[in-house]
Amino acid sequence: MNGRNFIYFIKEGIKGIFVHGFMSFAAVSVIVACLIITGTFSLVVMNVNVLIDRVEDENEILAFVDDSLDDTEALALVTEIAAVPNVASATFVTRDEALDEWAATLPEDYRDMMLTGITSADLRHRYVIKTEDLSRAEETAAEIAEIDGVEVQFDPRLSDATLSMQNVIRIVSYILAVILFIVSMFMIANTVKLATFDRREEIGIMKIVGATNSFIRWPFVIQGALLGLVGGAIAFFVQWGIYNYACNLMLNYVGLEMLGDELISFGSIAIRMLLIFIGVGFTVGVLGGSLTIRKFMRV
């Protein structure tokens, strides 16, 4: 394909878009809608992943050391705990340190009042244990519990719930993405089909005077690609607006403001989102355009 033909193809492709303005508008709208739906799901998944990473960091197994053991024996337990599979780290925390840490989490105004009468002697030494794979943390906790001289405290519900939620959202978004991709593709295919129908006489003449198949095909493929690109670009900006609006809405809600630091800022992923939207739009368009024109290629 030389430059001269390329300009011709672009011109013809744009012509095709405006001949059926309403159909083109409909196709672009469907692509925008599909991209935003999948995009929104992806953004939710991304945010959930970030939150889960954080939960994973915080989701610790606490192993309290029995008071009958002296300090040397308590410290020696680390080798046994570390030997349990899936244990990433086991940090020894003395009862004094534990009290200080706990005190630090209390509101300043009430701290002294709440700590009245409580000394480190009321607490036990403990190991703070992190796992490599959170989904197997429950097993790991059970194995640690079998070690003599420790008592394990672990609440598995949090991790199970978050993990299964993550999986559900991920699967749903994959299925949605595939369905919406196909829907968009057929919308483009139909729009391009209308253009080919208008121009069946031209196509007939092109064939009889010896135009090559690729020459006949290009304008329609480009028409599809342009529709997809426009859809991708529009969807990107709309997605940006929706995301920021949703973030602000959440942060203004009492109780959710602590999410503020955790939410992914759109700016940080804007380039990636733009490339994905435009790339998907382009692919959908090219496939849709090619799909339609294929049947004209016989004879």
Place this chain on the structure above:
Amino acid sequence: MVVFNNVSKTYANGTKALKGIDLRVEDGEFVFFVGPSGSGKSTVVKLITAEVDPTEGEMLVNGFDLSKLRRRQIPALRRTIGVVYQDFRLIENMTVYENVAFAMRVIGEGSRNISKRVPIMLDLVGLAHKSRRYPRELSGGEQQRVSIARALVNNPQVIIADEPTGNLDPARSGEIMDLLRKINDLGTTVIAVTHEKDIVNSFGKRVVAFDGGRIVSDARDGYYQV
């Protein structure tokens, strides 16, 4: 040059359109294909332009061996052939000039060649003064001349005119046939498919008569016998 060697064509629905045709059209010849409808003459045209494949036999068109022709070679074959149809097949929303230029544009010719060659063709068919008109503003005879200009613009070796005068009154028909003769005099092979006796008989050119899928006569300086 067009050569048919024992060519048969049976369509998918079982119709035997051609039964063992032997035919040779030399470069620079003017040939009429005549015969009643269903005699096979239209199938011959479709075989030459590779719109259908022969069921049996060997075919040679302008150096292309059609029995070995690959799909992607079809455009190259068709660039050596110009086709003129009974119903003109002009594009309504293009001017006379654009209709002719379109045929060059779609085989990848540049605008320089196009703007050089299209006026020459329009002049040849006597429509240079109407190049900016649309097909609906022209008479049937004029529209057919535009379609002849379009068939010629890529400088084909053979012009196939499939019932070119079928939609025209006798006076206009005569003009179209005179134009085809002029084109033939300039060196292009012309195959004219028709069933208009008067025209064929007044020309005194070679006449190949088809009936029932066979060639029933092939007369030099012939006339329409059936």
